[in-house]
Amino acid sequence: MSTTAKKKTASKKQTTAVKTASKSSARFNVGTDKEAMKTSILNHVQYTLARHPESAEPDEWWLATCYAVRDRILDRFMETQRVHHQQKVRRAYYLSLEYLMGRLLVNNVHNSGLFEPTREALKELGQDFDSIAAEEMDMGLGNGGLGRLAACFLDSLATLDLPAIGYGIHYEFGLFRQEFSNGFQVEHPDAWQEKGCPWEIMRPNFVQEVKLYGRVEHRMDDKGKFHPEWVDYSTLEGMPFDVAIVGHGAETVNFLRLWESRASQEFDFNVFNQGGYVEAVREKAMGETISKVLYPNDNTESGKELRLAQQYFFVSCSLQDIIRRFFDGHDNWDEFPEFNTIQLNDTHPAVAVPELMRLLIDDHRMDWEKAWGIVRKTFNYTNHTLLPEALEKWSVPLFERMLPRHLEIIYEINARYLEQEVEAMWPGDDRKKAELSLIEEGEPKMIRMAYLSVVASAKVNGVAALHTELLKKHLFSNFHALYPQKIINMTNGITPRRWLLACNPGLSELITEKVGDGWPKQLSQLDAISKFADDAKFQKRFMEIKRANKVAFAEFVKESCDVEISPDALFDVQIKRLHEYKRQHLNLLHILTLYRRLLNDADLDIAPRVFIFGAKAAPGYALAKNIIRAINKVAEKVNNDPRVNGKIKVVFPENYRVTMAERMIPAADLSEQISTAGKEASGTGNMKLALNGALTIGTLDGANVEIQEEVGEENIFIFGKTVEEVEEAREQGYNPYDYYNSNWELKSVIDWLQSDYFTPGEHDAFAPLTESLLGGGDPYLVLADYADYIRAQEEVDKAFKDQKRWARMAIMNTARVGKFSTDRTISEYAEHIWKLKPVKIG
Numbered sequence: 053m054s055t056t057a058k059k060k061t062a063s064k065k066q067t068t069a070v071k072t073a074s075k076s077s078a079r080f081n082v083g084t085d086k087e088a089m090k091t092s093i094l095n096h097v098q099y100t101l102a103r104h105p106e107s108a109e110p111d112e113w114w115l116a117t118c119y120a121v122r123d124r125i126l127d128r129f130m131e132t133q134r135v136h137h138q139q140k141v142r143r144a145y146y147l148s149l150e151y152l153m154g155r156l157l158v159n160n161v162h163n164s165g166l167f168e169p170t171r172e173a174l175k176e177l178g179q180d181f182d183s184i185a186a187e188e189m190d191m192g193l194g195n196g197g198l199g200r201l202a203a204c205f206l207d208s209l210a211t212l213d214l215p216a217i218g219y220g221i222h223y224e225f226g227l228f229r230q231e232f233s234n235g236f237q238v239e240h241p242d243a244w245q246e247k248g249c250p251w252e253i254m255r256p257n258f259v260q261e262v263k264l265y266g267r268v269e270h271r272m273d274d275k276g277k278f279h280p281e282w283v284d285y286s287t288l289e290g291m292p293f294d295v296a297i298v299g300h301g302a303e304t305v306n307f308l309r310l311w312e313s314r315a316s317q318e319f320d321f322n323v324f325n326q327g328g329y330v331e332a333v334r335e336k337a338m339g340e341t342i343s344k345v346l347y348p349n350d351n352t353e354s355g356k357e358l359r360l361a362q363q364y365f366f367v368s369c370s371l372q373d374i375i376r377r378f379f380d381g382h383d384n385w386d387e388f389p390e391f392n393t394i395q396l397n398d399t400h401p402a403v404a405v406p407e408l409m410r411l412l413i414d415d416h417r418m419d420w421e422k423a424w425g426i427v428r429k430t431f432n433y434t435n436h437t438l439l440p441e442a443l444e445k446w447s448v449p450l451f452e453r454m455l456p457r458h459l460e461i462i463y464e465i466n467a468r469y470l471e472q473e474v475e476a477m478w479p480g481d482d483r484k485k486a487e488l489s490l491i492e493e494g495e496p497k498m499i500r501m502a503y504l505s506v507v508a509s510a511k512v513n514g515v516a517a518l519h520t521e522l523l524k525k526h527l528f529s530n531f532h533a534l535y536p537q538k539i540i541n542m543t544n545g546i547t548p549r550r551w552l553l554a555c556n557p558g559l560s561e562l563i564t565e566k567v568g569d570g571w572p573k574q575l576s577q578l579d580a581i582s583k584f585a586d587d588a589k590f591q592k593r594f595m596e597i598k599r600a601n602k603v604a605f606a607e608f609v610k611e612s613c614d615v616e617i618s619p620d621a622l623f624d625v626q627i628k629r630l631h632e633y634k635r636q637h638l639n640l641l642h643i644l645t646l647y648r649r650l651l652n653d654a655d656l657d658i659a660p661r662v663f664i665f666g667a668k669a670a671p672g673y674a675l676a677k678n679i680i681r682a683i684n685k686v687a688e689k690v691n692n693d694p695r696v697n698g699k700i701k702v703v704f705p706e707n708y709r710v711t712m713a714e715r716m717i718p719a720a721d722l723s724e725q726i727s728t729a730g731k732e733a734s735g736t737g738n739m740k741l742a743l744n745g746a747l748t749i750g751t752l753d754g755a756n757v758e759i760q761e762e763v764g765e766e767n768i769f770i771f772g773k774t775v776e777e778v779e780e781a782r783e784q785g786y787n788p789y790d791y792y793n794s795n796w797e798l799k800s801v802i803d804w805l806q807s808d809y810f811t812p813g814e815h816d817a818f819a820p821l822t823e824s825l826l827g828g829g830d831p832y833l834v835l836a837d838y839a840d841y842i843r844a845q846e847e848v849d850k851a852f853k854d855q856k857r858w859a860r861m862a863i864m865n866t867a868r869v870g871k872f873s874t875d876r877t878i879s880e881y882a883e884h885i886w887k888l889k890p891v892k893i894g
């Protein structure tokens with residue numbers, strides 16, 4: 053048979069296959085029933101993994117199952133991309149250095165409607181779906197809230213049929229694996245790819261080349277036009293890995309493209325020719341270092357050379373990829389902003405601004421004004437924090453060494469914007485110019501990446517109403533005056549598919565029974581269960597489900613921590629990165645207060661409580677690590693002290709991550725959201741917990757404010773200083789000793805921590821912690837909020853003892869937090885920032 057004939061037969065076969073499939077299932081070209089899944093899983097065991105089904109191990113069943121699911125998803129993926137390409141759609145590009153994806157199998161079978169057939173197929177193959185799914189390692193390519201938000205956004209973008217692509221880094225090691233040893237946090241590398249990565253597809257055809265280092269030569273081109281040239285640079289390659297992102301209902305399948313750094317083939321070759329074998333290999337190692345590991349800092353800036361290399365590497369690959377895709381269908385730069393909108397997730401990808409300028413001006417020979425016009429219509433920036441230590445600034449000398457041409461461009465952007473815009477607004481005001489300059493004077497000079505992002509973006513958004521107001525009032529007040537329409541609010545959310553449907557099947561079934569199955573896509577429908585809040589039968593079922601989740605979590609705690617906890621106790625949960633501003637130490641002071649009260653009065657009438665923590669500390673954050681040690685050591689004492697009679701327990705399972713959150717959240721009664729007011733931009737853990745029927749004890753900070761508005765004051769426990777009161781306390785010269793000396797109970801628990809009671813024979817074990825609270829000036833006002841926190845906790849205790857009241861409150865929380873779906877958040881981004889329309893597939 054000739055080649056053409058072969059091709060014809062193949063395409064004919066394909067058409068028949070498509071037709072057959074569209075009869076049995078509108079969505080897939082391959083069968084999606086139990087039998088088809090069974091065949092497919094078995095085929096992958098045998099022909100992908102080369103194993104006999106009789107001897108296949110659980111991780112191989114997991115792999116084969118993922119491949120079988122992936123086959124079905126890829127059909128939709130290719131169809132989605134075909135439609136997007138054919139219709140020349142406008143696309144949103146999400147640039148993020150972090151994606152905290154967690155496991156993908158459970159989520160993918162739910163979103164693609166393959167959950168039941170997959171589970172049934174595995175059952176007939178003698179395998180249990182849950183234990184197979186548990187084989188998957190978390191894809192933990194992020195630190196905390198920011199990375200998890202990016203993952204939830206991808207889920208909603210696909211679910212809402214919005215054409216979007218996420219870009220990031222294919223880290224070889226994600227966030228470190230945490231262990232405890234004698235209460236200390238110990239970090240281990242996270243080898244998430246150890247068992248294989250069935251979800252990703254390597255795309256050698258779309259490799260990109262990236263330059264670094266070198267210098268700029270200032271030349272004239274043949275028309276006498278100034279033409280700077282970047283020379284003597286090193287080159288790297290970016291290899292893309294794509295992960296399909298399945299929307300709920302599996303209409304649209306978008307993708308996340310992650311870049312892995314490699315040494316450039318060509319560069320190696322040149323050095324080889326000069327006889328520099330060792331140099332070539334070293335250069336290669338440096339090429340491969342860039343995507344090696346995720347920086348484990350949450351909300352702090354590192355300022356390290358490798359970090360800037362990571363940022364530039366993924367940004368440059370992504371922009372070149374975006375431009376390539378644009379010109380595969382368009383031929384005119386003027387149309388670029390019409391078809392492309394780029395979201396910067398924090399300032400981590402802000403170097404995209406000078407990079408796009410460089411590509412336009414140097415590589416595509418565009419005029420400055422035209423290029424700047426395109427840039428300003430293309431980019432948007434999300435700010436995630438007001439914490440000064442988290443605001444990225446790059447030293448000018450470092451930038452100059454690594455990205456010499458980009459530094460020139462930033463200087464040029466700065467000069468023009470100061471001369472034109474700042475001068476027009478505040479004529480002759482040099483102080484304003486210094487305040488607003490993209491360059492901070494000093495030794496060395498620093499580039500303010502947040503300012504660069506604001507100046508270059510069409511829209512800038514905060515992540516909760518309060519946060520956005522504070523941005524306008526403080527961090528960006530000058531910019532708000534200069535560009536009054538630019539700063540807007542986009543309150544964060546969470547995907548209800550992962551954070552209710554998949555992680556809490558008991559509650560999901562109950563909700564579906566009452567309100568139908570539309571809620572995972574229309575979360576505000578949950579409001580319909582509020583009418584059952586006082587219904588005794590409904591309350592009973594709701595609380596039985598909560599109890600079953602607590603039983604399951606108690607079993608996990610028994611296995612992993614060797615601590616027995618009672619599912620009848622109040623599960624008091626604080627799960628989030630360990631940070632002073634999040635105030636895990638305030639929670640600890642409450643534990644110590646109860647412990648002390650119990651030692652004084654064994655009959656103290658309190659509801660039994662289990663304090664549950666999950667948190668990683670940045671490896672270089674000594675105080676955060678000291679707080680972890682303190683919690684672990686207090687836990688040891690409390691859990692083994694017969695005098696407390698089991699009334700309180702403290703558990704801190706190792707290695708908090710998405711998968712752990714999915715276990716803890718459905719089991720939580722109380723959600724600790726106790727940051728110092730003004731410090732937590734939004735929080736999303738607060739939303740996940742409320743959605744699963746946990747009551748919040750919290751400050752008026754971040755999205756807690758909006759959660760209170762939704763659930764009502766009577767269904768939340770608010771305490772502590774407000775933002776205004778915090779500002780006032782600071783202005784009046786806050787002194788923690790005033791509180792320490794006037795509250796004997798507070799004094800005694802801090803003194804207790806200063807003794808060696810919790811670390812017998814080891815003195816000053818928690819000196820960093822107690823010092824920061826006292827001599828260190830208590831920067832996060834822990835002592836100032838202590839008394840009101842204890843009061844609020846007593847109200848919690850009272851409410852929990854009245855199980856009917858508690859049930860009502862819990863139901864109202866689940867019912868009333870529909871606003872916090874990322875479907876709502878993403879719809880707002882699509883309307884107000886991206887001007888993006890849904891595109892129906894098939």
Ligand SMILES: *Cc1c(COP(=O)(O)O)cnc(C)c1O
Nearest residue numbers: 196197628709710713735736737
């Ligand atoms: C949601 C989530 C976070 C964010 O929690 P906050 O309480 O908002 O800080 C962090 N880590 C993981 C694993 C999460 O799932």
